[in-house]
Amino acid sequence: MTNSTGHGGAGTDLGFPAVWLRDNCPCHECRDQVNGQKLFRITDLPGELAVANVRETADTVTVTFSPDSHLAVFSRVWLAAQGSICKGDGRTERDKQLWRAADLKDALPVTRWTSYLSDDTERLRTLHEVAGRGFAIVQSTPTREHTVLEVARTFGYVRETNYGELFDVRVEMAPSNLAFTGLAIGPHTDNPYRDPVPTMQLLHCLSNAVEGGESGFVDGFMAAAVLRDENPAAFDLLRRTPVPFVWSDAHTVLRAERPLIETDPTGQVRCVRFNNRSMQALQLPGADLIAFYEAYRAFARLIE
Amino acid sequence: MTNSTGHGGAGTDLGFPAVWLRDNCPCHECRDQVNGQKLFRITDLPGELAVANVRETADTVTVTFSPDSHLAVFSRVWLAAQGSICKGDGRTERDKQLWRAADLKDALPVTRWTSYLSDDTERLRTLHEVAGRGFAIVQSTPTREHTVLEVARTFGYVRETNYGELFDVRVEMAPSNLAFTGLAIGPHTDNPYRDPVPTMQLLHCLSNAVEGGESGFVDGFMAAAVLRDENPAAFDLLRRTPVPFVWSDAHTVLRAERPLIETDPTGQVRCVRFNNRSMQALQLPGADLIAFYEAYRAFARLIE
Numbered sequence: 001m002t003n004s005t006g007h008g009g010a011g012t013d014l015g016f017p018a019v020w021l022r023d024n025c026p027c028h029e030c031r032d033q034v035n036g037q038k039l040f041r042i043t044d045l046p047g048e049l050a051v052a053n054v055r056e057t058a059d060t061v062t063v064t065f066s067p068d069s070h071l072a073v074f075s076r077v078w079l080a081a082q083g084s085i086c087k088g089d090g091r092t093e094r095d096k097q098l099w100r101a102a103d104l105k106d107a108l109p110v111t112r113w114t115s116y117l118s119d120d121t122e123r124l125r126t127l128h129e130v131a132g133r134g135f136a137i138v139q140s141t142p143t144r145e146h147t148v149l150e151v152a153r154t155f156g157y158v159r160e161t162n163y164g165e166l167f168d169v170r171v172e173m174a175p176s177n178l179a180f181t182g183l184a185i186g187p188h189t190d191n192p193y194r195d196p197v198p199t200m201q202l203l204h205c206l207s208n209a210v211e212g213g214e215s216g217f218v219d220g221f222m223a224a225a226v227l228r229d230e231n232p233a234a235f236d237l238l239r240r241t242p243v244p245f246v247w248s249d250a251h252t253v254l255r256a257e258r259p260l261i262e263t264d265p266t267g268q269v270r271c272v273r274f275n276n277r278s279m280q281a282l283q284l285p286g287a288d289l290i291a292f293y294e295a296y297r298a299f300a301r302l303i304e
Numbered sequence: 305m306t307n308s309t310g311h312g313g314a315g316t317d318l319g320f321p322a323v324w325l326r327d328n329c330p331c332h333e334c335r336d337q338v339n340g341q342k343l344f345r346i347t348d349l350p351g352e353l354a355v356a357n358v359r360e361t362a363d364t365v366t367v368t369f370s371p372d373s374h375l376a377v378f379s380r381v382w383l384a385a386q387g388s389i390c391k392g393d394g395r396t397e398r399d400k401q402l403w404r405a406a407d408l409k410d411a412l413p414v415t416r417w418t419s420y421l422s423d424d425t426e427r428l429r430t431l432h433e434v435a436g437r438g439f440a441i442v443q444s445t446p447t448r449e450h451t452v453l454e455v456a457r458t459f460g461y462v463r464e465t466n467y468g469e470l471f472d473v474r475v476e477m478a479p480s481n482l483a484f485t486g487l488a489i490g491p492h493t494d495n496p497y498r499d500p501v502p503t504m505q506l507l508h509c510l511s512n513a514v515e516g517g518e519s520g521f522v523d524g525f526m527a528a529a530v531l532r533d534e535n536p537a538a539f540d541l542l543r544r545t546p547v548p549f550v551w552s553d554a555h556t557v558l559r560a561e562r563p564l565i566e567t568d569p570t571g572q573v574r575c576v577r578f579n580n581r582s583m584q585a586l587q588l589p590g591a592d593l594i595a596f597y598e599a600y601r602a603f604a605r606l607i608e
Contacts, residue, residue, distance in 0.1 A: 017590055019597040024585045035481055036552070037581040041490040042597075043604045083587055087548065089561040091499060160461040177339055186345040195395060196500030240569040244391065248340070257393040258568075265544040265563050277341040281328045283387055286321055293323040293346075300347045 014061065014079065018049045021063055025072035090131060092268035097132040098222040109136040117154070127155055130200070135217050141204060148204035159198070161191075162252045169203075177247075185277075187218040187303050192273040193245035195256040220272030223302040224261045230302075234295035239263050241292055244280040245273065260299065274303060318365065318383065322353045325367055329376035394435060396572035401436040402526040413440040421458070431459055434504070439521050445508060452508035463502070465495075466556045481551075489581075491522040491607050496577040497549035499560040524576030527606040528565045534606075538599035543567050545596055548584040549577065564603065578607060 014021070022045055023038075025031070031038050046067055053064040061079060063072045088095050109129035115122045116138055129136040141147050148166060152158050158165050191198055203215060228235040238260045247254045262271035282289060318325070326349055327342075329335070335342055350371055357368040365383060367376045392399050413433035419426045420442055433440040445451050452470060456462050462469050495502050507519060532539040542564045551558045566575035586593060 015590055017594045017597070019601075020586065020593045023580075023583075023597070037481070038583070040580070041604065041608065042580045042601055043490075043608050045601075047601075082585055087561075087587065088546075089499065089548070089559045091560075157464040157466075159463055162461075177341070186347075195393065196503070199500070242392075242569055244393070246340075255393045256395075257391075264561075265546055276327075276344070276346045279327075279342070281386055282324065283391065286319055289324045290321045293321070293327070297323075297346055297349075297351075300345065304345065304347050 014051075014054065014063070016079075016082070018051045018065060019045065021051065021072060021074070022049050022065055022070070024074075025070070026074065026078075027072060030072075092264055092270045093221045093225060094268050095132075096134070096221055098225055099133060099219050100222060104133075109133055110139060111136065112139050113141040113151075123154065134219060134221070143206050145206065148202045151204070152202055156200070161194070162254070184212070187216065188275040188277065189220065189273050190275070191247075191254075192258070192275045193247040193254040193256050193278050195258070197256075197271070197273070218303050220274060220303065221269050223299065224269045224272055226302050227261075227299050231295070231298055234298045235261065237291060237295040238299060241282075241284070243273070243282060245275065245278045246280050247278050260296065274299070276300075318355075318358065318367075320383075320386070322355045322369060323349065325355065325376060325378070326353050326369055326374070328378075329374070330378065330382075331376060334376075396568055396574045397525045397529060398572050399436075400438070400525055402529055403437060403523050404526060408437075413437055414443060415440065416443050417445040417455075427458065438523060438525070447510050449510065452506045455508070456506055460504070465498070466558070488516070491520065492579040492581065493524065493577050494579070495551075495558075496562070496579045497551040497558040497560050497582050499562070501560075501575070501577070522607050524578060524607065525573050527603065528573045528576055530606050531565075531603050535599070535602055538602045539565065541595060541599040542603055545586075545588070547577070547586060549579065549582045550584050551582050564600065578603070580604075 023042065030040060046065075048067060050066045051063055052066040052069070055062040055064075059076055061074045061076060063074065064070070065072070109126065111122055111126045116126055117123075126136045126138070138151060141151060146166070149158055189197070190201060205213070205215075224235065227238075239262070241259055242257045243260055244255065244257045258271075258273055260273050261269060262273070264270045282292060284292060327346065334344060350369075352371060354370045355367055356370040356373070359366040359368075363380055365378045365380060367378065368374070369376070413430065415426055415430045420430055421427075430440045430442070442455060445455060450470070453462055493501070494505060509517070509519075528539065531542075543566070545563055546561045547564055548559065548561045562575075562577055564577050565573060566577070568574045586596060588596060
């Protein structure tokens with residue numbers, strides 16, 4: 001048995017301060033036992049919380065708080081799982097498997113539509129590839145229109161936009177978008193002018209009447225990581241400079257101003273925007289413009 | 305007439321470096337004349353771009369670039385509109401009208417459904433209020449189910465999620481969410497465990513069988529701005545600390561790890577997440593936890 005006293009939120013020998021322990025109390029007064037949500041506001045807790053007493057058994061640690069004698073019973077297993085590092089939400093470079101083309105030479109993330117549909121393990125493996133590598137290829141999907149929506153619905157929800165639920169890429173005579181032309185388009189991220197940007201995109205080739213038309217993939221997170229290694233000043237500049245992106249037609253104007261490399265507060269890459277087509281005139285003092293373009297071109301060379 | 309020479313991307317007397325001018329060339333080779341998108345990659349431009357010559361007329365400025373003698377004709381009006389300050393995309397505190405309750409005492413953003421629907425000016429005014437103040441109240445909407453979707457479609461697209469297209473708030477016996485209980489819920493932002501978070505939310509009261517049930521609004525951007533004034537260290541800590549939020553039921557696990565106050569790279573507040581119910585145990589060293597909770601409680605006191 002251990003007795004310990006917290007002093008105005010100071011650490012106990014459990015290694016956690018009183019306010020953290022109390023905010024995570026699992027009792028039925030503090031937390032809905034069905035949905036796990038907390039039942040109190042943070043301001044409902046006493047201002048001068050302290051640990052008055054700690055009692056331990058083989059499986060549990062019971063904490064009594066002052067000033068209100070509230071009791072929290074923590075499982076040892078849960079407490080032991082609490083470390084000093086945030087687990088993350090899987091969306092930054094830390095939780096991805098960054099790649100260069102050579103890394104995927106014999107390990108392209110590929111599946112077939114029929115096995116993806118019928119085999120849970122195969123579907124799970126494919127979705128892990130999407131989360132970790134940023135993409136996967138589903139072969140032999142039916143070349144029926146709207147099949148792409150069917151694929152999307154196997155793992156998520158389709159976000160309707162001004163383009164509708166899907167965006168038909170086709171060659172047009174008076175194209176409102178370069179996607180509707182036969183022009184080769186270099187590596188880019190789509191819809192940087194949209195906020196939020198697309199979480200994920202699905203491309204489905206229904207028919208190709210011409211030579212070419214291949215799609216290529218580049219790992220933008222890897223390019224950002226390499227830029228940080230080779231040219232940290234350029235990385236930092238692209239991270240700190242909001243860039244305006246715009247798209248418009250007769251009915252819609254979309255505008256977002258975000259950096260090319262977006263990092264989380266700990267500096268981890270979380271998002272890359274790269275699309276010269278819709279990037280607008282940057283508004284910065286002249287010397288800053290020169291530095292930005294040097295960094296932008298260095299990043300572009302890595303990507304291309 | 306002015307002649308000037310740029311040196312390897314250095315500024316010209318136009319005040320803009322050669323690479324910026326070239327990237328913004330409006331000619332038909334550089335830019336699609338219908339959709340305005342650029343037709344080249346940034347890496348397509350010569351590395352050693354310079355301004356070889358500048359010719360001016362009353363309305364235009366014509367720039368000749370070396371080494372490739374490319375010609376760009378800018379309108380003076382367009383050049384004059386290019387300043388040294390980014391215009392922003394309307395989503396940070398800079399472009400909002402932050403408020404305290406007293407500010408809205410005689411200026412609550414209110415409209416009526418019939419005038420909102422029939423009067424373009426009234427609809428525009430209401431949507432400006434939503435963009436600037438963060439909310440507007442549409443009175444006398446029909447109390448038919450799904451009317452809320454009809455309202456949403458007057459200005460945007462409904463984002464389907466695991467909750468469906470809409471989320472029915474009703475009192476349940478075994479609630480999977482605190483929203484389904486009769487409990488008072490303090491000010492909060494919804495779905496902080498979702499990434500992207502909802503851009504905008506619509507609440508529609510169809511029937512209320514009990515006393516109470518009022519909705520309240522708080523300007524989270526104002527609370528963040530006040531915190532920055534009163535306690536810059538606390539503001540900075542909340543801006544720099546990713547916080548895990550989780551929601552789950554039998555079918556879905558949603559997890560996002562984001563700071564309570566999200567700023568853009570220039571430090572402007574862009575997003576506030578505030579929801580103790582779904583905030584998970586924070587993983588930080590003990591001393592950092594104490595500092596975090598002090599900042600969190602200071603922010604919460606301002607909000608509440």
